[in-house]
């Protein structure tokens with residue numbers, strides 16, 4: 511396994527916990543990650559099943575409700591819609607956690623598994639031959655594996671070694687991320703303002719804190735990121751219509767150009783791709799890592815079943831089954847996020863009308879509303895066992 515981001519760590523823990531000898535090769539992260547991740551209910555359940563969530567819980571805030579506010583100031587605007595997790599029998603749609611706490615919890619669990627060997631090194635070259643993936647490391651040593659799980663992010667060496675190409679698209683938008691303290695409580699509500707430059711989303715953190723993902727034009731993101739704390743706080747308070755009262759900026763802002771990228775194949779003989787090595791999504795609707803964790807749970811399940819049957823976990827047939835299990839989930843999320851984002855940017859009146867009507871119908875038609883909520887949180891398309899709370 512190459513890459514110890516959240517997707518790679520989760521897959522490595524799941525594989526090692528089910529008794530498969532696993533080597534996890536990864537460089538140390540270069541700079542601190544101040545971002546947060548909204549983990550949806552299925553992801554939280556999977557991490558709980560793996561014994562990771564107990565180390566996360568104190569650092570995570572529940573998302574009891576999601577509020578969508580049309581702030582486009584256009585002629586045809588959508589009504590405000592609030593989705594409550596209780597409507598589909600859940601306490602929360604998911605939980606929001608700072609990435610540093612999530613990684614620390616995964617690191618702690620990984621350290622306790624005797625079948626998991628961590629190798630702090632970079633993979634430099636990969637060759638697929640004679641039933642093995644052979645990996646040469648920067649230190650000069652080498653490894654051979656029956657199955658290579660590529661969790662090595664958007665510039666994946668594993669993907670290149672398997673000869674897999676991607677379809678990529680760069681949006682003319684960037685996301686500004688920053689964590690905030692605020693005077694008013696968030697009441698466990700995540701609030702998404704739909705603006706003409708993209709979503710502006712406030713997601714609860716424990717206490718009177720929230721994380722912000724603000725999608726704007728790249729130049730505007732740079733301008734905002736360059737403001738001193740007081741000016742940025744005032745700007746965010748204005749854009750959020752003061753719903754959280756007076757704001758204080760925490761250290762660690764980031765800007766992320768919006769991009770979408772999908773691998774044409776999710777696996778080949780000896781190699782499967784998970785997380786951002788397989789798909790990069792814009793940070794809209796909290797889907798990226800949730801998809802990555804479903805990838806991790808799926809490959810761990812397939813490889814464990816193959817091993818128990820005495821089969822080869824790296825054979826082309828298993829890669830095909832992984833592709834079949836994951837493709838629809840990946841494609842449907844990428845298309846939905848792209849459509850939502852484009853409908854906000856569009857000046858075309860019928861598009862604005864369709865978006866408004868869509869939200870109106872979702873708000874009014876109970877069964878449609880509940881079906882959408884369930885699909886958003888726990889997609890029926892892909893149901894790896896870990897997401898259902900079943901150990902492998």
Ligand SMILES: Cc1cc2nc3c(=O)[nH]c(=O)nc-3n(C[C@H](O)[C@H](O)[C@H](O)COP(=O)(O)OP(=O)(O)OC[C@H]3O[C@@H](n4cnc5c(N)ncnc54)[C@H](O)[C@@H]3O)c2cc1C
Pocket residue numbers: 512513514515516517518535536537538539545546547548549631632633634661662663664665666667685687723766784785786787793796797798799800801802
């Ligand atoms: C602003 C923003 C907000 C987001 N919010 C959410 C959210 O709320 N919910 C959600 O689900 N998703 C969210 N995402 C998406 C989420 O952050 C990503 O999906 C996730 O971080 C990807 O994890 P990963 O493990 O696939 O890759 P990475 O975290 O990129 O990890 C890849 C790892 O591979 C290592 N590596 C790479 N090459 C090599 C090599 N040759 N040798 C050894 N190691 C190597 C790297 O060092 C790294 O450790 C957000 C993204 C952004 C940009």
